[in-house]
Amino acid sequence: MQDFHYTRARALLSNAEEIVSAETVTAAVKNVAAVLNQRFDNDETGAFPLVLGVMGGAVVFTGNLLPQLNFPLEFDYIHVTRYGDLDRGGEIVWKVIPRQDVTGRTIIVVDDILDEGETLAHVKQRLLDMGAAEVILAVFADKDLGRAKPVQADIVGLSIPNRFVVGFGMDAHGYWRNLPGLWVIRDTDKQVEAPAA
Numbered sequence: 761m762q763d764f765h766y767t768r769a770r771a772l773l774s775n776a777e778e779i780v781s782a783e784t785v786t787a788a789v790k791n792v793a794a795v796l797n798q799r800f801d802n803d804e805t806g807a808f809p810l811v812l813g814v815m816g817g818a819v820v821f822t823g824n825l826l827p828q829l830n831f832p833l834e835f836d837y838i839h840v841t842r843y844g845d846l847d848r849g850g851e852i853v854w855k856v857i858p859r860q861d862v863t864g865r866t867i868i869v870v871d872d873i874l875d876e877g878e879t880l881a882h883v884k885q886r887l888l889d890m891g892a893a894e895v896i897l898a899v900f901a902d903k904d905l906g907r908a909k910p911v912q913a914d915i916v917g918l919s920i921p922n923r924f925v926v927g928f929g930m931d932a933h934g935y936w937r938n939l940p941g942l943w944v945i946r947d948t949d950k951q952v953e954a955p956a957a
């Protein structure tokens with residue numbers, strides 16, 4: 761089983777194409793941080809935003825972004841998933857719901873990718889329903905689907921083409937979240953099933 765995953769992960773990457781370099785990723789994160797600092801660093805209302813990373817995909821983006829933010833904030837995570845091991849979105853599953861009282865607060869939701877937009881539309885609505893005053897959506901990548909999405913991000917690091925990508929927190933079958941750049945994987949590599957455990 762372990763051999764299967766090792767071989768499949770290696771094969772997936774050897775057939776993949778890098779579309780965004782690590783340097784471009786770093787610059788994009790810096791830009792997102794600059795936009796947030798511009799808004800909150802000199803905030804006269806004394807805003808103390810709650811930053812919520814959407815696990816698991818946001819782990820790398822959040823870890824790179826937080827040390828670049830210059831203003832007082834609180835951090836926690838939520839865990840929402842709708843892709844599982846698949847490359848097509850399904851039903852939204854909440855694994856960790858917001859734990860703080862969000863009533864009246866400004867929330868910055870940080871996620872790796874806005875793809876069809878279903879996840880962040882749902883997250884935003886849930887936070888507003890819980891009483892959040894404002895929900896700012898900051899995504900590392902916005903996939904260009906060529907059609908409207910149920911929600912738009914307020915801050916976007918990069919716009920990417922309509923391809924399934926891995927890297928910088930994004931995975932296929934759980935593989936390659938650790939890549940510092942973004943890679944497009946070959947369509948046929950998405951469908952290989954793991955043997956039964």
Ligand SMILES: O=P(O)(O)OC[C@H]1O[C@H](OP(=O)(O)OP(=O)(O)O)[C@H](O)[C@@H]1O
Binds near residue numbers: 814840841872874877
């Ligand atoms: O815009 P959407 O089409 O809804 O897709 C975007 C969501 O999909 C990914 O999560 P996923 O369900 O793969 O879980 P993960 O974060 O654990 O990878 C990603 O991290 C986003 O949260």
Ligand code: HPA
Binds near residue numbers: 873924
């Ligand atoms: O392109 C993607 N790659 C990895 N995970 C994702 N979740 C939504 N879209 C993607």
